[in-house]
Amino acid sequence: MRLGIGRLPTYVLGRTLLGVAGALAVIAGVIVLIEFVDISRTVGGRSETNFVHLLWLTVLKAPSTILTLLPFAFLFGTLAAFVGLNRRSELIAMRAAGVSAWRFILPAAVAAFVVGAVTVAALNPLAALLNVKFEQARTAMLEDYLTSTPKETWLRQGDAKSQVVIRARAHDQVGGTVRLKGVSLFMYAVGPNGGLEFSRRIEADEARLYPGYWRLTGVREAAAGAGTVRSESLSIPSTLDDQAAIERFTTPDAIAFWRLPATIRGTEQAGFSALPYRLRLQQLLATPLLFAAMSVLAAAFSLRLMRLGGLAALAGSGVALGFIFFFFNQFCLALGKAEIIPTLAAAWAPPLLALLSGLTLLCYTEDG
Template sequence: MIGTGRLERYVLLRTFTGVGAALAVISAVILLVQFVDLSRSVGVRADVGVAQLFGLTLLKAPALILLLLPFVFLAGGISAYVGLNRSSELVAMRAAGISAWRFILPSGAAAFLVGVLAVTAFNPLASMLSARFEADRAGLMENYLTDAPKEVWLRQGDDRNQIVIHARSRDTVAGRVRLKGVSLFVYQKNKDGLPEFKRRLEAAQAELLPGFWKLTDVREATAGESSVRSDSLSIRSTLDSESAMERFASPDAIAFWRLPAAIHQTEQAGFSADGYRLRFQQLLATPLLFAAMSVLAAAFSLRLARLGGLAGLAGAGVAIGFIFFFFNEFSGALADAEIIPLYAAAWAPPLVALLSGLTLLCYTEDG
């Protein structure tokens, strides 16, 4: 039993060495591609140096690396198992009567735990860096994007009131959201739960402070009454700076821990939160996807080298990984279009990948 435990640790170490090598290669490729892309899109339009471009690249890269981590586990696992196979170590293990399940399942469990860590720790970090990337890039490109549309539509509300906010432009100063040329349409729910228009406010500027909007140079008009002007006015807000900025971002840019709040606030404001719910379910399914990729890597690499065809089988495993990757993205697109349920879109790809790997392993190992 002690020898078997050491063997499992050895295979696990070899597997994660392969995953680390694959991560290093894919990360280097991502950094290179992103640096070239930013050099073309930002470097030629703004007076920025190589250091600033590389800093932007480092801010953007973690989100892309996180997206490709399942493929990293597949490629790294295949590399590790093929290496064990070609060095005849797998032959020796089988000759000693050790089942492949004894070292494949620990690798899958370890991949699952890494997936949990990626979702709970790495995803919030990547989201924070992505937000910093967007802010820094917008600052560098500010003078070159004056013709781009900057109109803003926001909506906030609770059980009684709904406020629709429109602004001609927005900016973020010291983490605060500031809107210019603002119109606020205030609705109140009647006894039947239907919104009724109550008043409209026009303001030169609106700044989001903790718990309220601070309006400047305000003109307020209530139905059936004349308008009233004031230098400043405060309106209660259910948004904070971070959640307001999230309304301008895609669900992929919101950190895992903030998604439940984003879902609640979006539904409270009267919008559909299906995009956020899909992203939340996809993140919950990520550890299972990591484990499935680890199992698939083993399933395509256990064929004995002396029987031939190992390289072709490993190549097929990589191709299958790409297929599952695009299947995952395609399922998300179908859910966005409300063609399939979002739970099916989030959980079907990892479940299919895991069941496929287990089926192939049963066929290879047990006949």
């Protein structure tokens, strides 16, 4: 009997992981379809491309969206697994044999936490890399369209001695190197009191970023109180690398987890606010807890005995509550970006609240 009872948590865990995998497959299929339609409309309608290229763009773009909605896979998958066990009276038999609900829910929650940690440490960087490749491929396909409708780009770099503000009419990548077109550089010296003093302005037809410096061509340079000096090329030091420069063109959500600390330091050194990147970092750190909370919440809403009735309504309430917590999470992130609430509260409050809600319902269901 002890051996049988010892195997029960493993059996329930297996059914839960199978349910999560099924939910993930459904969510991924829907996302791929939606992304393909969107890319066909935005890219296919503006360039001469074929089905294979559109499908490749979809494969590059979909993983980042799937990771965003991954908590729903744990919510729906765990809920489906436990409702199935309940309908087949397996949960009733386990609990009648004296097995506590805590015993088979805890492995599912721990597994969700571990999957969340793997997602943050490995899958998030992979999705960020694919997202960068998506932007590059998309830019290449829309080169003619983007040339006719250029988008202005702003960058900033600097250290304790100087600051450089860079404006460009357009940007792209050539052989993995960032290239700016129609460039204006506004160079400032940092004074003893931390103030900025304008030193010179540089105009260039093109700028390419190499390790440690910008290479400018078609240069026109003007210092304060002096005339214009023209030159074919000019090199100026840079504190940016290709990856850091690309990250300035993207949203914090597209930056890999392991790159966020360096991005935060570089952004603050350049004089910008690193709040969006700090919020993203805390959100990723809270992801394992969010996955575990969704798993506990789904299990707690599916433990009601079949003979008592109302299981379908209770499971539906669990799904609704999961959606509420997900949108509450997005709402808190919006408040955090607006600096209305602290960064830690914006990132950690929703998963903690979801976990406490699930544990409260589980205590009430299990212990009365």
